[in-house]
Amino acid sequence: MVEAMTQSNYIDIEDLTVRYGGKAALDGVSISIPRNGVFAIIGPANSGKTTLLKCINRTIELEAGVSVKGRISIDGRDTRQIRDVYGLRRRIGMVFPLPVGLPLSIYDNVAYAPRMLKKHSKAELDETVERCLRQAALWDEVKDRLKSLGTLLSGGQQQRLTIARALSHDPEILCLDEFSIAIDPVTTMRIEDVLLELKKDMTIILVTNLVQQARRLSDNTCFLNMGKVVQDADTDTMFSDNPGNQLTYDYIHGVFG
Amino acid sequence: MPPTESVADDTKALTAARSSAAWQGTIRKVYRYLSERIIVGLIHLAGVSAIIFVFCIFYFVFREGWPFLRDSFDVKGFFLSEEWYPTSEVNRRYGILALLAGTGTVTLVAMLVAVPFSLGTAVFISQFCGKKAREVMKILIELLAAIPSVVWGFIGLMVMNPVIVKLTGAPIGLNVLNAGIIVGLMSVPIIVTIAEDAIRAVPDGFIEAAEALGATRWQTVYKVILPAAKSGLLAAVLLGVGRAVGETMAVLMCTGHSINIPFDGHPPYFHVLESVRTLTATIAAEMGEAPRLGANADGTYPVEAFHYQALFVVGIVLFAVTFIINVTEDLIVKGIRKEK
Amino acid sequence: MARIDTIQNMFAATDIIDVKLKTQRTVKWVFGSMSVVILIPLVVLTACLVVRAWPSLTWDFLTDIPKSGMRAGGIWPALVGTMYTVTFSLLIAVPVGVLAGIYLNEYARDNWFTRVVHLAVVNLAGVPSIVHALFGLGAFVVFAGLGKSVLSASLTLAIMTLPVIIVSTKEALLAVPATFRMACWNLGASRWQTIRTIVLPNSIGGILTGIILQVCRAAGETAPIMFTGAVFFKFVQRGDLFPYKPTEQFMALSYHLHTISTQVPGVPESMLYATAVVLLGFVLVFNTLAIVLRTWIRSRKKW
Numbered sequence: 001m002v003e004a005m006t007q008s009n010y011i012d013i014e015d016l017t018v019r020y021g022g023k024a025a026l027d028g029v030s031i032s033i034p035r036n037g038v039f040a041i042i043g044p045a046n047s048g049k050t051t052l053l054k055c056i057n058r059t060i061e062l063e064a065g066v067s068v069k070g071r072i073s074i075d076g077r078d079t080r081q082i083r084d085v086y087g088l089r090r091r092i093g094m095v096f097p098l099p100v101g102l103p104l105s106i107y108d109n110v111a112y113a114p115r116m117l118k119k120h121s122k123a124e125l126d127e128t129v130e131r132c133l134r135q136a137a138l139w140d141e142v143k144d145r146l147k148s149l150g151t152l153l154s155g156g157q158q159q160r161l162t163i164a165r166a167l168s169h170d171p172e173i174l175c176l177d178e179f180s181i182a183i184d185p186v187t188t189m190r191i192e193d194v195l196l197e198l199k200k201d202m203t204i205i206l207v208t209n210l211v212q213q214a215r216r217l218s219d220n221t222c223f224l225n226m227g228k229v230v231q232d233a234d235t236d237t238m239f240s241d242n243p244g245n246q247l248t249y250d251y252i253h254g255v256f257g
Numbered sequence: 258m259p260p261t262e263s264v265a266d267d268t269k270a271l272t273a274a275r276s277s278a279a280w281q282g283t284i285r286k287v288y289r290y291l292s293e294r295i296i297v298g299l300i301h302l303a304g305v306s307a308i309i310f311v312f313c314i315f316y317f318v319f320r321e322g323w324p325f326l327r328d329s330f331d332v333k334g335f336f337l338s339e340e341w342y343p344t345s346e347v348n349r350r351y352g353i354l355a356l357l358a359g360t361g362t363v364t365l366v367a368m369l370v371a372v373p374f375s376l377g378t379a380v381f382i383s384q385f386c387g388k389k390a391r392e393v394m395k396i397l398i399e400l401l402a403a404i405p406s407v408v409w410g411f412i413g414l415m416v417m418n419p420v421i422v423k424l425t426g427a428p429i430g431l432n433v434l435n436a437g438i439i440v441g442l443m444s445v446p447i448i449v450t451i452a453e454d455a456i457r458a459v460p461d462g463f464i465e466a467a468e469a470l471g472a473t474r475w476q477t478v479y480k481v482i483l484p485a486a487k488s489g490l491l492a493a494v495l496l497g498v499g500r501a502v503g504e505t506m507a508v509l510m511c512t513g514h515s516i517n518i519p520f521d522g523h524p525p526y527f528h529v530l531e532s533v534r535t536l537t538a539t540i541a542a543e544m545g546e547a548p549r550l551g552a553n554a555d556g557t558y559p560v561e562a563f564h565y566q567a568l569f570v571v572g573i574v575l576f577a578v579t580f581i582i583n584v585t586e587d588l589i590v591k592g593i594r595k596e597k
Numbered sequence: 598m599a600r601i602d603t604i605q606n607m608f609a610a611t612d613i614i615d616v617k618l619k620t621q622r623t624v625k626w627v628f629g630s631m632s633v634v635i636l637i638p639l640v641v642l643t644a645c646l647v648v649r650a651w652p653s654l655t656w657d658f659l660t661d662i663p664k665s666g667m668r669a670g671g672i673w674p675a676l677v678g679t680m681y682t683v684t685f686s687l688l689i690a691v692p693v694g695v696l697a698g699i700y701l702n703e704y705a706r707d708n709w710f711t712r713v714v715h716l717a718v719v720n721l722a723g724v725p726s727i728v729h730a731l732f733g734l735g736a737f738v739v740f741a742g743l744g745k746s747v748l749s750a751s752l753t754l755a756i757m758t759l760p761v762i763i764v765s766t767k768e769a770l771l772a773v774p775a776t777f778r779m780a781c782w783n784l785g786a787s788r789w790q791t792i793r794t795i796v797l798p799n800s801i802g803g804i805l806t807g808i809i810l811q812v813c814r815a816a817g818e819t820a821p822i823m824f825t826g827a828v829f830f831k832f833v834q835r836g837d838l839f840p841y842k843p844t845e846q847f848m849a850l851s852y853h854l855h856t857i858s859t860q861v862p863g864v865p866e867s868m869l870y871a872t873a874v875v876l877l878g879f880v881l882v883f884n885t886l887a888i889v890l891r892t893w894i895r896s897r898k899k900w
Contacts (some may be wrong), residue, residue, distance in 0.1 A: 059782055064707055090785035100780040103799055103899040112794070113784040118282065151900040165784060293789050297704075300789075303693050304700030307717040307763065310756055314724060317735035377631035385625045394632060396888055401639045403884040404877065405812075405817025406726075407851045411858055411873045412642055415866075445635050474868060475621040503725025505820040506851075537727045537820075544824050546729075549739070572731040576724065583723040587716065 007243045010035035010203055011056070011060035011173070016070035018051050025051040027069070027227040033220070040193065040235070042211055044256070048227040049207040050096075053175045056205070057092040058085050067204035074173070076199065090117065093166030097178040099158035101150030102165075106133075106142050109150040109161055128168060135198070136164035137190040155182045163191065174198065177207045192217055211252050215239050223248050293538070318576065321549075322569030324558050325351075332568070341516050343543065343564040351567045353574070359433075359533035363508055364501040366437025366529060371444045371501075372494055378445070379452035379493075383480050402446035410510030413439040427530040431513035434529040439507050444497040451496055455489020456482055465552040474519040492586045503575065505537040512538060536575050540568050645651045646877065650870035658871055661837050667830070668859045672872055674833040677840055678747075678847035682822060685751035685843070690758045691808055697759075698766025698804075703792055722760035726820040729757045733825040746844045750826035757821055758811040765807025769800035774900065802894035809887040813880045820849040829854040829860075850876050 011033040018026040020149040026048040033039045054120065058079060060068055072079045074091075082088050090113065102109050110129045114120055120128070129146070131205075133139040138160040142153075150161055159182045166174060169182050176195075180188040195204055195217055208214055214221050215235060222232040231245040243249055250256055329351070338352025382394050417439060418430035425434075459482050467477040483490070513532025520527055543564070550562035558566075661671030701718075705711040724732075733753030743749045773796050781791040819827075827849045833840035841847045854872045857864050 057783065059779070062779075062782060086785045086787055088785075089783065096779075096783075096785040098776065100776045101900075102777055102780060102795060104795075112781070114788075116784075116790060116794075118285070149899060162780070165780070169785065215843055293787065297789055300696045300700045300704060303696035304687060304705065304714060306693055306697055307714055307721055307760065310759070311717045311721050313736060314721075314728065314732040315758075317740060318731050321731070321735040321739070374631045374635050376630040377633055381628035381632045385628060386754050394636070397636045397639060399888065400884055401636065403817075403880050404639075405819075405851060405880055406812075407817065407819045408873050408880075411854060411869070412646075414858055415800070415869065416642065416645060441800065442635075442638055442672050449635075451720050473617045473621045475618065475624045478624075489826050499723055503723075503727070505727040506855065507727065510855070537725065538732065540727050541820060541823060544734070569731055569735070576728045579723055579725055579728075580720060583720055586721060 004092050010075060011054075011205075012071075012073045012076075013052075014071045014073075014123065016052070016055060016068070016072065018048070018055060018069075019067045021065055024227050026055075028228050029224070029227070031222055031229060031232055033203065033205065036201060036203055037219040038199050038206055038217045040206045040208060040214035040221040041224055042208060042214050042221060042251070043224035043230075044251070045209070046226070047224045049224055050177055052224070053094065053177055053205065053207060055176060056173070057094055059089070059094075063087075090169045091172050092173035093169070094176040095159075095163050095166045095174075095176045095179050097181045099155050099162055099182050101153055101158040101161050103149065103151050105147045106150050106153070106161065107146040110148060110164045113165065117169065129164075132164040132167045133168055135194050136160040137187055137194065138164060156184060156187060159183055160187065160191070171202070173203045173205065175205045178209055178242070180208075180213065186226050188213075211239075223251060225251070286550050303394035315576070318569055320567050322573055324552070325563050325566035325570050328558060329563050329567075335570075339516065339518055341539070343547070343567060349560060349563065351563070353536065353571060354514045355518050356388050356534055356536045356539050356571070358520070359508075359512065359535040360502055360537070362433050362519055362527070362529075362533060363436045363440055363535055365510065366433055367441035367444055367501045368494070368498060370438055370441030371448055371497055375445050375448035375493070375497070376452055376490065379449050379456060380478055380483075381448070383453050384474060384482070398449050399445050401442075402450075404443075406443065406504060406506040407510075409439050409443055410507040413507060413511035414587045421530075425530060429513060429532070431511055432530050433512070433519055434510045435513075436511040436533075436535075437529065439511055440501045440504050442499045443504060443507060447500055448493045448497040452486075452490050455486040455493060458489060459485045488589050488592060492589045495582055495586040495589070499579050499586070502582070503537065503579050505541050508535045509538040509541050514538060514542065536569060538569055540571055540575075544568055598660065627656045639647075643877065643881075646870055646874050650867055650874040652717035653865070653867040653871035654874065658868075659875070662833055662835050663830065665749060667857050668864050668868075672853060672875065673835060673837075674831055675848040675850045675853035676875070677833075677838065678827070678831075678851040679816050680753060681747055681841060681847065682751045682826075682849060683812055685747065685810065686758060687812065689752065689755040690762055690811070692757075694759050694762030695766050695804060697708045697763045698770060699792060699797075701763065702767045702770040703788060703796070703865060718760045718763050721756075722764070724757075726757065726818055729753055729821045730824055732756070733821055738825055744844065745824070745826045745828070745846050747826055747841055747847050748843045750822040750847070750849075753821045753825050754815045754818065757818065758815050761811055761814075762807055765810070766800075766804050769803025769807070770796060772803060775801050799899065802890060806894075807871075809883055809890065813883045813887075816883075817851055817880050818878065819849075819855055822849055829856055829884050 011031075013029060013031045013033075016026050016029040017024060029048070029052065041052065051060065054063075055068060055072060056079070060066055068217075079088060102112065104112065107129055110132050111125050114125060114128055130139060130143075132143065134249055138157060141157065142148075150158065153161060157181065163176075163179065179191070183191070192213070197208075198204065199217075199219075204217075206214065206218060218235050220233070221235045221238040223230040223238065225247065230250045230251075231243065233243070237243055238248060239252060241249075245253075282417050334350070335354055336352075336357070337354055338350065338357075339355035340350040340352045341408060342350045342418050378394075378398075386394065413435050414431070417435045421427060421430035421432070421435055463481050463485055464477055467481045472480065491566065512534060514534050515532040517528065517531055517533050519531040519533055547565040547568055548561060550559055552558050552562075658671040659676060660673050662673050664670030697718075701711070701714065705714065719731055730753065733756075737743045737749035737752050738745055741749075741751075777795050777799075778791050781795055782788075786794070826846050828846040829848075831841075831846060831848050833848075850872070854869075854876055857872060858869050
């Protein structure tokens with residue numbers, strides 16, 4: 001249920017610390033993500049970006065030996081207090097770098113989440129499947145073979161299928177973790193265009209190693225390094241010649257990472 | 258639906274329709290929630306069922322044998338006496354030494370037959386075989402494992418029996434040798450399977466290193482794979498032993514069923530051509546005749562009742578032996594994992 | 598050893614290499630013949646059994662009831678009795694075993710309790726069949742008051758086949774990659790929904806294979822049914838499909854083979870062999886079915 005927005009910040013992450021055994025993957029991270037638009041999170045490998053996404057949709061709880069401290073609230077409500085964690089996950093679409101096609105037909109892949117939610121008529125499902133596949137820039141390639149197995153698609157196609165699945169349950173928040181790794185540049189551009197469309201009514205959290213992608217797409221950017229927030233500001237500032245933080249400048253300009 | 262007269266009626270009808278759909282949605286949600294909770298509950302219940310059943314087995318076997326343990330049990334007499342006369346009119350004795358010897362000798366012969374052949378087969382299948390041949394061999398081994406024990410007993414009785422008589426001139430062919438060979442053949446599949454797994458679990462790195470140094474296949478097997486897999490091979494043999502110890506029908510039909518310890522001072526010292534009786538066969542053979550009698554008014558049991566109970570105690574001994582073998586084997590396997 | 602200083606020398610066979618290769622060849626033959634020796638019994642014995650059983654292997658033999666004190670007639674009551682006990686035992690063992698396997702692979706966390714459950718399954722699998730028989734006697738026949746009956750025997754067989762069904766279910770579930778489950782969880786599916794829609798449908802083949810193999814085992818076992826309900830002789834109508842009530846004693850093929858070969862003198866040899874062949878044939882056919890199923894699953898890999 002989306003309550004009427006009173007605060008300007010949609011997602012508030014307060015002092016999030018995540019430890020795997022002794023090691024801290026995230027250390028005292030505090031970020032505020034505004035409603036709608038693209039929020040990019042950049043940083044080198046192992047900086048905790050994926051862990052952060054897993055905390056937002058609470059799939060971190062499915063891993064063993066992890067301790068999570070801190071608070072994430074969406075629309076003012078603490079996500080950890082929400083009892084229906086599956087409902088929360090349905091409000092959030094998640095795309096991970098590894099393409100995963102479920103061993104179902106392409107149609108059933110995309111229809112999986114809607115079907116689980118409630119009974120749809122065939123027309124509704126058809127329409128949802130087509131819409132999501134179009135948004136994922138996959139429709140043209142598979143429209144004649146919707147019944148074939150999703151696992152038999154190529155890596156890039158499976159990644160787009162994953163994106164289509166993430167969109168299929170109409171999420172308010174879309175999280176993408178390095179989605180373009182397995183996709184060729186042309187298709188990446190098409191999906192980026194879609195993201196620019198979607199960001200008008202959706203909050204998109206884009207985790208990426210490709211700083212230029214962040215620059216193209218995002219309104220705000222956060223730089224995460226070794227589990228800590230280095231800098232969090234609007235994209236123009238971050239990518240300017242004087243972002244205000246030397247580390248940020250160095251990373252963006254390829255000095256390290 | 259009756260034709261609506263006013264806007265108010267309109268709104269009412271619309272609200273009614275919407276709430277009925279909402280109600281249906283809620284019912285579906287509740288149904289899904291409840292059915293999922295029930296199923297997950299059943300899953301957890303099933304998960305602990307194995308523990309419950311193991312305890313039940315121990316409890317019920319113990320329960321039936323308990324009066325014997327309490328009233329008529331004497332450790333030395335039970336384990337060290339070879340006089341098993343549970344139905345004697347005048348002097349009932351329950352000594353299982355001869356039964357232990359029977360189980361032990363049959364298992365020994367079985368392992369002497371099974372272990373070399375099984376390990377050789379395991380090495381052959383995993384190292385020296387082509388892929389197609391390996392598939393065929395594994396299928397044949399699996400089919401060998403499927404043969405029921407009563408059919409093995411039948412084979413020992415009808416086929417092995419005359420063969421042994423002809424080859425060795427023994428008066429009857431139902432003896433340690435017969436049962437040993439049959440039980441050995443029965444144990445082969447399990448030893449081969451586990452040994453082959455153990456051999457395949459040797460890290461490829463070891464094998465590649467050996468081959469890089471110019472070793473032939475056999476040298477690799479002999480010097481690298483077998484030592485590396487030795488705990489797994491030991492576990493395989495132990496499982497074979499457990500199988501042999503617990504086997505019932507085949508030994509029932511092939512051992513000749515006489516209370517006898519086949520060792521004595523005359524050569525060849527270990528008389529494999531003599532008949533013996535095992536723990537398992539004793540239970541199987543005598544349980545049909547041992548009556549289950551209730552306690553007397555004062556809580557003691559009539560003497561005839563002890564036979565039934567003593568057989569349960571023999572069962573406890575068997576359970577204990579196989580339990581120890583299983584735990585040892587499990588510890589060995591865990592020991593390997595720790596080393597890795 | 599000659600110095601290897603030219604490439605040609607390196608590839609020339611030296612004496613030592615000759616010996617090594619010869620040893621290898623010998624060893625290969627030795628082990629190969631060991632394998633063949635093991636498998637000869639399977640083939641030779643089956644052939645021998647069939648040959649000796651041939652005169653009695655008729656349709657009448659299967660459908661007729663034993664006559665003249667087992668010395669003539671057929672094995673119908675035993676055949677039907679086995680089918681009953683196997684079916685009942687599966688009706689109990691399969692749901693419990695599959696659910697327990699699901700628990701072990703999908704719900705159990707990596708802690709001491711799971712290790713205890715695992716240990717219990719392993720130990721349950723290692724219990725000798727005669728101890729299962731004693732348990733069945735003490736628990737179902739006596740304690741639960743079911744008496745010697747189809748029910749008691751089936752329950753005993755169920756507990757005996759349970760551990761292997763649990764383990765093969767767990768293995769079949771394990772073969773489904775974890776990435777599928779993660780993808781479903783990220784879509785908001787619960788564990789059970791994921792299992793129901795993706796994991797189970799893709800592991801059902803492996804589970805079925807394990808079940809079929811246990812059918813073979815349940816049909817062939819004698820000891821567990823010996824004191825829990827199997828009986829020497831029961832009068833039954835020829836060809837009757839429902840001859841036993843669940844609370845009655847019954848005849849079973851495995852036990853029947855045992856009694857006629859050890860306790861009934863004068864049974865014609867071909868009848869003895871025929872009984873053995875029917876039992877062995879049933880078991881081998883189902884086992885082959887399981888193997889075929891397993892191979893078929895492997896060939897139509899979906900990922």
